[in-house]
Amino acid sequence: MALKYSSKINKIRSFAFWLIFAGIGVMYIGLLFKSTMWLMALFMILGVGFVGLSTVVYFWIGMLSTRTVQIVCPSCEKPTKMLGRVDACMHCDQPLTMDKSLEGKEFDEKYNSKRHSKTAPDQS
Ligand SMILES: [Zn+2]
Numbered sequence: 001m002a003l004k005y006s007s008k009i010n011k012i013r014s015f016a017f018w019l020i021f022a023g024i025g026v027m028y029i030g031l032l033f034k035s036t037m038w039l040m041a042l043f044m045i046l047g048v049g050f051v052g053l054s055t056v057v058y059f060w061i062g063m064l065s066t067r068t069v070q071i072v073c074p075s076c077e078k079p080t081k082m083l084g085r086v087d088a089c090m091h092c093d094q095p096l097t098m099d100k101s102l103e104g105k106e107f108d109e110k111y112n113s114k115r116h117s118k119t120a121p122d123q124s
Contacts, residue, residue, distance in 0.1 A: 005088040005095055009061060009068065009081060016057035023050030069098065 030043025068081035075094035085099045 006093050007080070007088045007090040008083045009064065010090055012057060012061050012064070016054045016061065019050050019054035019057060023047045023052075023054065026050060071096065 024047065026043050027047030030040045030047060033039040033043065064083060065081070068083050070079055070081055072078070073080045073089040073091065073094055073096065075089060076092040078089075078091045080090045080096070082096055082098060086095065086097045088095050
């Protein structure tokens with residue numbers, strides 16, 4: 001019953017990628033309403049909004065990348081980047097953890113939440 005987890009950076013990156021497509025798609029729909037000026041303008045603004053949002057997300061990825069830890073995946077032996085206490089390998093989706101106390105436990109993204117780390121006993 002192994003659930004498939006993918007690296008957070010990869011997830012965000014594909015989200016930004018699809019936002020651009022959504023933006024272009026929405027602008028294209030706008031072109032279909034050429035006869036209705038306000039409707040076309042509405043779709044155009046929406047489309048530009050999506051593309052703009054994707055730029056923000058890409059910028060955010062850049063910021064996040066500075067906080068990642070570069071490690072070598074024990075499973076596929078490729079260098080990968082980790083974000084937070086638990087993350088998945090960018091290449092093979094192997095769950096990875098930085099926290100010894102979480103080792104061997106079921107991989108769960110909730111270990112990254114602030115609430116959880118506050119209630120967890122401090123191992124250091
Ligand atoms: Zn790997």
